[in-house]
Amino acid sequence: MPWRLLRFALSKEHPEPRMFTAHEKLKPSYDAVIIGAGGHGLASAYYLARDHGIKNVAVLEKGYIGGGNTGRNTTIIRSNYLTPEGVQFYDESLRLWQDLSQDFDLNLFYSTRGHFTLAHTDSAIRTSRWRAEVNKHFGIASEVVGPDFIKKAVPQIDISCGGHAPIMGALYHAPGSVARHDAVAWGYGRGADQRGVEIHQQTEVLSIDVQGGKIKGVKTSRGYIATEKVLCAVAGSTPRILKMVEIDSPLYIHPLQAMVSEPVKPWLDPILVSGSLHIYISQSARGELVMGASLDPYEVQSTRSTLDFPEGLSAHMLDMFPFLSNVKVMRQWAGMADMTPDFAPIMGKTPVEGFYLDSGWGTWGFKATPVCGKTMSYTLANDTNHPLITGFTLDRFRNYALTGEKGAASVGH
């Protein structure tokens, strides 16, 4: 038992202060306003205050801290992307992740489990090799491995997948990890709060005041705030905010669903993804199997669940792990994924001066949380795009300079 837990036994009162200060009112003005108190928004606030000394910041949240995709994703962290831009960006994120629990003094359960992208076809093997070669070029642990290697890591797997989708190999990424997603938002929130940032929950942005192409303020459900800098980090709600500042984007919103089983004794150590079966699975610290699949195939701005999802996902899961037949699915849920045509995010400055965008996070936003905070805070503080995000700017769509990341999406889309 760690000594740190002693204080709980020795103290009569619960010896923990509030993680997030409750603020009665909004101030009339802030140096910067961040829309969205998810992981990305709070991380940006944290690094703005910590690294750039900008502390007079309000984070506005319509719901509650971490209530969007931060709390709805399947918590997979990896950096084995396909494009040089993506690989370097996510590699920096992974480095930040590894120290985050100690930085925060909050246990994020950051757990390195190893990540397999299973290949069932020769074209998937080719893509795996492509990713592995690009990854290795940038010093990232990434290898194409054969069925024996997979079988050793997950002895229970049916490598033939019921006979109709035999696993030919996999892209193996040893640093692949999972983390307790809610705690990430809390850690960043607490750190930002301690440094003077104000987090305002249940505060909705109603409109954004733009004059002469420049940000002047934000009208909220709790009053008007003057500010010259606004960072938008609202995932599935991005198109609504962009409408307020009259910026066109190629974003489109698809639901992404997930489900968990009842807890069972841990048996699955690594994270497995299969593009052909459109599934991914890991086992949480609570013993739940956390499972996901590809995007719903239509655009909807909604977080409702469908029955097709657990039906299809279960069927494919049993191809790989037939012995899960008796394991029960406890809960399903959905998030809204803001997709881009090239499967890379949209980050940085925009045509509106003082309006910064952190969006297009589709199905891969959680793993980018720390590096988004780092790069967006830099971008906002210096009014210059951080070098790591120059491949992700909004103008790439006008300039036909896309960053093709589709091949690295976790499952087929």
Place this chain on the structure above:
Amino acid sequence: MMSRMHQKNGEWIDRSKAVSFSFEGKTYSGFAGDTISSAIYASGQRVMARSFKYHRPRSIMSLANHDANLIMQNGAGARFPYATPNVRADVTPLAEGMALTAVNTFGGLADDKASVLGKFARFLPVGFYYKAFHSKRLFPLWERMFRKLTGLGKVDFATPHIRTPKQYDFCDVLVIGAGASGLSAALAAADQGAEVVVVDENARAGGSMSYQPGTEDSILAKAVSHPRIRILTGTYAAGYYADHWVPLVDSEKMSKMRAKAVVFASGAFEQPAVFRNNDLPGIMLAGAAQRLIHRYGVKPMTRAVVLAANADGYRAAIDLAEQGVTVAALVDLRSSHQAGELEVAVKAKGIQVFSSACIYEAVPAADGQSVGSVRIAAFDDGVVGAVSKELECDGVVVSIGYAPAANLLYQAGTRMRFDKGLQQFVPEVLPYGVFACGRVNGVHTFASRLLDGQRAGAAAASHVGFGDGPNAVIPAEAESPSHVWPIVDHPDGKNFIDFDEDLQFKDFRNAVQEGFDNIELLKRYSTNGMGPSQGKHSNMNGLRILARLTGKEPQQVGTTTARPFYHPVPMSHLAGRGFSPERITPIHGRHEKLGAVWMSAGVWQRPEYYAQPGVERIDSIRGEAMAVRSGVGIIDVGTLGKLEVIGPDAAEFLERVYISKYAGLKVGMTRYAVMCDESGVVIDDGVVARLADDHFYFTTTTSGAATIYRELSRLNTMWKLDCGIVNHTGSFAAVNVAGPKARAVLATLTDVDLSGSAFPYLGLREGVVAGIPARLMRVGFVGEWGYEIHVPANFGGALWDALMDAGKSEGIRPFGVEAQRLLRLEKGHIIISQDTDGLTTPSEAGLDWAVKLDKLFFVGKRSLQIIAKKPLRQKLVGFMLDKDFTGAAPKECHLVIQNGKLAGRITSIAWSPSLQRHIGLVLVSPELSAVGTTLHIRLSGGDMVAAKVVPTPFYDPENLKQKEGA
């Protein structure tokens, strides 16, 4: 000590059928109709499980799946070939030969070594695991320990893939819940003429009528015999999805019910009272005690204290007394109530009533495994007086309130409001076609529930077109059945709110102190409601606590989002039979006989090559390729997408969707066709053939067939052109006969003039081949004189046989996908999506010649015009390895490195039997694309291989093979 009572009318067990089973290694006997818990409890064994965090002894609490205290593992044995984890003992029917153990114990239920964790509770406050263990070095060690402690049952890896049937079902009115209000609703709807299905998770219908004396049950018999009512018991509605789509789950399968209207008569979850040691075995909800007695003939205790805050508690006290249980006292949390007659009746049984009183704490019996006494104190809305009395008892019966079983109502989109008078959330605005009645609707009095059921049933019937709707008026409840604050603080805690997660009152206070003062944040930080029972017994108390701690009303605090599933659903039931559709061509059987080794191409199965005894794979492939080069080969290309466009605007349509021109294509000719998306990226290719002025036949790639057809249909709908598209992918078989001797072979089977002048390269002819009506196209994908022959699918096999026969003398050889890939590579033909990626434009792929920017419009034109003005990003070019190269050759997707930087990627590579060296295609930076440039290719291990950029085609660059006499 056995506690089975004398036989009772209406009991659910069959005493003539003994069921033998074991629990924790000891043999027990129960009866058919028992649940696992009722049978074990009847034998006198109370402790059946250990709790999740502190490993405290646990027993029956709700006996209704509102808690998940009693989760067991059914081990493999003679009757059960494999073990089943996480069996819910309270509701799982007992079966012969079960070999049950408690989950989550270390060293067995009785001597669970992990129960020591309870002693460390002070060190382990809410969220403790966030506050420690996170040193970067040590976390992996801690985590390993956590992973040993965590989880419930064990998965049995010997479990086979269980395939269950799935069924679609339909009805006018689906009633969820076969209790008083549900049956009443079903009868009302069916009487109006509606076809009604009633589902209930219990083994039998009747709901609380089966265990609450004084509730009359003639409606059950009426409903059972009603011709328009189907009652499905042992079946739960697992979720509610859009448009009344409700999965009904039973032990065998999942049925998917599409109802025209849904009546929710799902009742309520009886809620626990919160006081110290409220989890001791013997402390149970009134519903559980009465279920034990009336359904299973089990005496729950000999000496009870009843803790009540509603009339049901008084009735339970009377029931217990009449069943021979000594009721030591009735403790009423309320200071005033309208018990009236009931209180008189209770007192008449000699039961002492303490009003404005609470159980301050329960005290374990000497063995620590069960409740031994309770300490009573004055209670006024949470303010607790001094302990006034300690009452010995071996059981406590709790009836302090309800929470609506509204999970599915929430999923349906119902707006709920907190009714302060009732102290319950009730529906405020119901979605279209959704109705609610009974306890879930805030109606608790028995007579009112019957009336409310009639009202909802008539309304649902009227909604689907039967009858004129309800005219009933439901009297308001005289008093709330739910106490506003059934919670007693205690300095030493162990007053549990969430039993799944061992959450105590102070955990909530501490979480709120730390800023988790929003219902969703509180849930996530404390894990309240995140366990297997998903908050059924804990959300309401959690909400009351949060409201009080933050000075808000429950209405303002709100509830967490209710998500499927209502109860967990086995993956086997969700998966059903598990379809994995695969497509095979009409010629599949022929390939099989020829020894085809199969590969998946999208949904299709295709021969990769034809295996020959004693011949290596690679030699087979090269042999097949050389047979095409030197003689004649035949390949099944029936997997290509095959479409027709017909109508006056057919040519216009093709002009718009492909980058080349087709308006001027002559009837009887074909042309290569490339398709781009709006951003100018190459997405598909094929061949367009003109059958008539207004009639084209065209192919797509195998993998693109479905999406291209869908996209073309969308565009055609949008453009409103006067033409129609037909998908013939499945209705045509197709083979390609290629090689210098192809013409000679085909000539024996057809009257079509095959001379080069009559049937030129890229020509199309319709004719008869081997007696089969056919479309013939002279194409050259593999680089030899050849014909693609398309025939109606039924004749595919006959065509193949005829060609194989006719070619015998010429040594015709079937070839597979690998040989075709090799042949086309020699010819420098690209494969879309292998030699291109998600961003490749026609210019980059060397297809500039196909782009006709002078057309008025085509998909992608605007983008290609812009891109044309920009420098190329990459270029697809051919390369060769040194003629003398030996050693490991590069593979596809190995990278080109220039001055330490990424400069390209190999998209295709193979050893060419025709050229006797390695050839390939590579996407490289434009500055490396000039013929003669040396490329440096890095292998997986880091070794570098040099290659030279060369022009393509590698083979027959003059295209002489297509010329007569050449």
